[in-house]
Amino acid sequence: MLQAVNVSKSYGDTLVLDDVSVQVGKGEFVCVVGRSGSGKSSLLNVLSTLTRPDSGHVLYQGENVTAMGEGRINRLRHKDFSIIFQLHHLLPYLTALENVMVPFMNTLRPIGQEIRDKAAECLERVGLGGKGNRLPGNLSGGEQQRVAIARALVKSPEVLFADEPTGSLDKRNGDGIVELLRDLHTEGVSLVMVTHDMGYARLAQRTVVMEDGRVVDGEEVECVTHPKDAVAGEIITQA
Amino acid sequence: MNLLTLPLRTLRRKAMRTALLTVVFAAGICSVVALNYVSKAVGDSMEKKLTAYGANILLQPKVDTLAVGYGGFSLGNVSVDVKSLTREQVDKVRTIELHERIAAVAPKFIALTEVKGQHAAIIGVDWPEELMIKNYWGFEGKTPEAPGEVLVGSRAAATLGLKVGDRFGVQGRDFTVSGLLTPTGSEDDNVLFAGIEDLQAAMGKPGQIHFAEVAALCSGCPIDEIVTQIQQKIPDVDIVAMQKIVKARMYTVHFVQHLALIVSVILLLTACFMIALSLLASVNERKHEIGVLRSLGYSRGSVFSIFCLEALAIGMGAGVAGFLGGFGVSHSVMDMLELGKEATMHMEWWHLGVTLAGVAVISCLSSVIPAWKAANTDPSQALVML
Ligand SMILES: Nc1ncnc2c1ncn2[C@@H]1O[C@H](COP(=O)(O)OP(=O)(O)OP(=O)(O)O)[C@@H](O)[C@H]1O
Ligand SMILES: [Mg+2]
Numbered sequence: 001m002l003q004a005v006n007v008s009k010s011y012g013d014t015l016v017l018d019d020v021s022v023q024v025g026k027g028e029f030v031c032v033v034g035r036s037g038s039g040k041s042s043l044l045n046v047l048s049t050l051t052r053p054d055s056g057h058v059l060y061q062g063e064n065v066t067a068m069g070e071g072r073i074n075r076l077r078h079k080d081f082s083i084i085f086q087l088h089h090l091l092p093y094l095t096a097l098e099n100v101m102v103p104f105m106n107t108l109r110p111i112g113q114e115i116r117d118k119a120a121e122c123l124e125r126v127g128l129g130g131k132g133n134r135l136p137g138n139l140s141g142g143e144q145q146r147v148a149i150a151r152a153l154v155k156s157p158e159v160l161f162a163d164e165p166t167g168s169l170d171k172r173n174g175d176g177i178v179e180l181l182r183d184l185h186t187e188g189v190s191l192v193m194v195t196h197d198m199g200y201a202r203l204a205q206r207t208v209v210m211e212d213g214r215v216v217d218g219e220e221v222e223c224v225t226h227p228k229d230a231v232a233g234e235i236i237t238q239a
Numbered sequence: 240m241n242l243l244t245l246p247l248r249t250l251r252r253k254a255m256r257t258a259l260l261t262v263v264f265a266a267g268i269c270s271v272v273a274l275n276y277v278s279k280a281v282g283d284s285m286e287k288k289l290t291a292y293g294a295n296i297l298l299q300p301k302v303d304t305l306a307v308g309y310g311g312f313s314l315g316n317v318s319v320d321v322k323s324l325t326r327e328q329v330d331k332v333r334t335i336e337l338h339e340r341i342a343a344v345a346p347k348f349i350a351l352t353e354v355k356g357q358h359a360a361i362i363g364v365d366w367p368e369e370l371m372i373k374n375y376w377g378f379e380g381k382t383p384e385a386p387g388e389v390l391v392g393s394r395a396a397a398t399l400g401l402k403v404g405d406r407f408g409v410q411g412r413d414f415t416v417s418g419l420l421t422p423t424g425s426e427d428d429n430v431l432f433a434g435i436e437d438l439q440a441a442m443g444k445p446g447q448i449h450f451a452e453v454a455a456l457c458s459g460c461p462i463d464e465i466v467t468q469i470q471q472k473i474p475d476v477d478i479v480a481m482q483k484i485v486k487a488r489m490y491t492v493h494f495v496q497h498l499a500l501i502v503s504v505i506l507l508l509t510a511c512f513m514i515a516l517s518l519l520a521s522v523n524e525r526k527h528e529i530g531v532l533r534s535l536g537y538s539r540g541s542v543f544s545i546f547c548l549e550a551l552a553i554g555m556g557a558g559v560a561g562f563l564g565g566f567g568v569s570h571s572v573m574d575m576l577e578l579g580k581e582a583t584m585h586m587e588w589w590h591l592g593v594t595l596a597g598v599a600v601i602s603c604l605s606s607v608i609p610a611w612k613a614a615n616t617d618p619s620q621a622l623v624m625l
Contacts, residue, residue: 050534050619070539078536085622089531091245093252101240102532106541111240151535 001026001190002159007046007056016042017053018213024159029182029191031201034210040194041163043210047192048083048161049073078103082152082160086167088144090136090151096143097123097132100150115154122150126180142173149180160184162193166200178203242541246549249521257553260517264557265564267510268598272565274499277572282492296453296466298332299477300324324448328473332453335468343371343454348435350442352409355399360430361389361409363438372454373427379403380418386437388417392428396420412441510557511605514550518609522546522616529613530621539614546610547603554602558595 002024009017016039024030024047032040045051047058049065057066065076090099100119104111123132126146128139136144145165152160162181166174178200185191193204201207209216250257300322324346332344348363366383370376380403383390391401396419401407405416414433422428439445455465466480522529529542566586 045619048534050622051617074536074538076536077534083534085531087527089527089622091248091528091531093248094244098240098244103535105241105244106532106535106537108241108243155535 001061002047002192003059004043004047004053005056005059007043007053007058009042009046009051009053016213017046019056020210020213020215021056022047022208022215024190024192026158027185027188027190028206029185029204030193030206030208031204032192032194032208032210033196033198033201038210039213040210042213043208044083044161044163044192044194048081048159049076050083078106079155080158082155082157084145084148084152084160084162084165086164088136088141088148090144090147092136095133095135096128096139096147096150099136099147100132100154102151103155119150119154122153123147125153126150140173142169142176145169145173145177146180149177153184157189159190159192162191164194164196166195166197174200242544243548245545246552249549250552253521256517260514260553261557261560263513264510264553264598264602265561267506268557268561268594269564269568270506271503272562272594273568273572274503276566276569277576278496278499280569280573281495281576295455295462295480296469297479298324298329298451298453298469298473299479300450301475301477324451324476326446326448328476329448329451331472332451332469335465335472337455337465337468340455340465341453342456343368344451345369345372345453346435346448346451348439348442348444348447349449350409350438352442354407354409354431355401357399359395359399361438362430362432363435364432365435369432372452376423376427377421378418379421380416383417383432383434386434387412387414388434389414390418390420390432391416392420392430392432393422394428395431410441410443412437507601511601514553514602514605515608518546518550518606519612521549522609522613525613526616526621529616530618533616533618534622542616543610543614546613547606550602550606550610551599554598555595558598559591561598562591562594 004020004022007017007020008015020039020043022030022043032043034040042051046053049058052066057064059065060076060080065073068076090096091102094102097116097119100122101111101115104115120129120132123129126149128143128146128150131139131143136147139147145168149165160181165177165181169177174197181191181193182203191204193200195201326346329344329346333341335341345368346365350361350363352359352361354361370382378390391399395401396416401416401419403416403419407414407416414437420427435448436445439447453469455462462480466478470476470478532542532545
């Protein structure tokens with residue numbers, strides 16, 4: 001459903017993505033692992049339309065995203081794709097519930113009851129039913145990340161991207177978040193997650209291992225435990 | 240909740256910054272509004288004073304004079320034929336195209352005669368017109384109302400020993416002093432003023448007018464035009480415009496108005512820069528927020544609007560406060576300048592409308608650069624983790 005084809009990207013002289021091709025099927029759970037600086041975030045940004053590749057292209061449902069105009073890309077980001085970051089990036093001046101509704105505040109049209117209900121439902125879904133009126137500052141790190149997930153959910157996306165969603169959380173909170181994401185995946189959402197934690201990577205249907213801007217291993221999850229590639233093995237043992 | 244929620248909440252959260260910006264902007268608008276009202280009032284009052292300080296156009300009968308001199312000695316002019324004006328000629332001044340500009344037409348009849356056995360000049364005037372031109376006159380007593388009442392200049396009164404209520408005869412006609420002029424420092428001090436028709440009748444010269452003064456209102460004055468139009472109506476009369484005085488006065492008015500304009504522009508520019516700078520800082524500070532909004536599908540236009548609306552909200556608040564403040568300030572300034580009586584100001588809703596529209600444009604303009612910068616923030620760059 002989502003596919004990067006021979007994608008390259010460089011910042012100045014540094015080649016960050018070097019002829020990368022990956023594929024995410026409908027309803028699939030893919031993990032991206034690799035050393036720090038190997039280009040995982042860059043790959044996620046290219047897949048989620050936040051960055052345009054220098055060469056190669058990204059296909060979504062058969063359409064060339066890379067060639068799309070601003071308007072269509074905005075619609076993709078608004079409807080089909082949702083991104084969760086390592087830091088929650090909630091708006092500090094809106095309550096949790098309002099933060100969940102932010103995706104629909106992009107026009108002068110007032111938000112209707114339907115969206116309010118849906119937002120409340122999403123908060124409920126991430127286990128924050130009673131805390132909708134709190135400001136982000138009055139929530140714990142794990143709770144903030146849950147609000148960010150609710151904000152991603154409210155759009156009913158086709159693909160959910162998560163860039164180290166557990167990166168700034170302790171083990172217990174991190175486990176909760178990944179649990180939540182996995183539940184969403186079982187409900188039919190495609191999930192692409194960048195992580196450092198091999199424990200989480202094992203939960204994925206497929207793992208993409210990156211090294212110096214290249215994909216070194218894209219096999220089934222079994223291969224993670226028995227890597228045929230020396231580099232991949234090294235990375236995995238480190239992680 | 241909609242796009243407006245984001246800028247309004249930001250403003251509320253940064254209440255201190257919002258208050259400071261609003262105060263600065265409001266102060267700018269306040270000064271502009273006050274300067275505008277005051278300079279308009281000063282202009283109006285100058286215009287009134289222009290008539291107050293007398294006429295600016297003089298109508299004289301055409302006099303055929305012959306300059307007589309010999310061997311370098313000027314012996315003055317010899318009037319060959321002294322003519323006079325008629326009432327009809329004088330009245331024609333009010334029929335010109337620019338007649339709304341004519342504030343007063345004051346005909347004069349001069350009589351050289353004897354009062355209480357001494358030589359004296361009595362000027363016959365049309366009271367309402369004359370009092371309009373000479374509204375700087377001060378009185379002891381009252382202005383003449385009934386026929387036969389006269390005003391006496393201060394020095395003439397001293398020389399002739401006249402007091403309010405005194406009576407005297409001229410050519411067999413009785414006159415009563417109804418008032419004494421306080422010293423004016425002009426020729427008016429030396430003469431007596433009587434109703435023109437009374438005096439004409441007393442002197443046996445009904446309808447004769449020696450000259451007439453015309454006061455034209457002159458803001459951006461088409462005085463040449465007025466003179467030309469009068470000349471066309473009464474070709475056989477000499478018309479002299481005292482342009483120098485007019486020009487000098489109008490120069491002052493325009494100078495004040497230009498100064499007010501320049502100061503206003505500087506104040507507003509300063510306020511604009513403050514808003515622009517503060518928004519720029521805010522854009523940098525909120526890079527992550529902008530990145531998230533863009534990743535959630537906000538268009539560049541929406542992000543641009545958020546910052547534009549933020550400036551606009553400050554502008555509207557400052558606009559209303561500044562306008563009301565400026566109106567109040569101009570009132571007190573005018574009281575201070577003692578212009579309050581001469582120029583009355585009215586609070587008109589369309590003034591507020593125009594002010595707010597102007598402020599809206601200015602605040603949007605000042606937010607263009609920060610908002611543009613925000614709109615062009617690359618979401619992936621903005622969200623790079625350090
Ligand atoms: N906006 C940018 N400008 C310049 N260089 C960048 C930019 N974004 C990433 N890079 C560089 O590209 C390389 C890959 O970065 P990327 O963030 O994709 O790595 P990563 O695998 O996500 O690392 P981490 O695990 O630390 O998040 C790094 O060397 C980084 O310095
Ligand atoms: Mg990263």
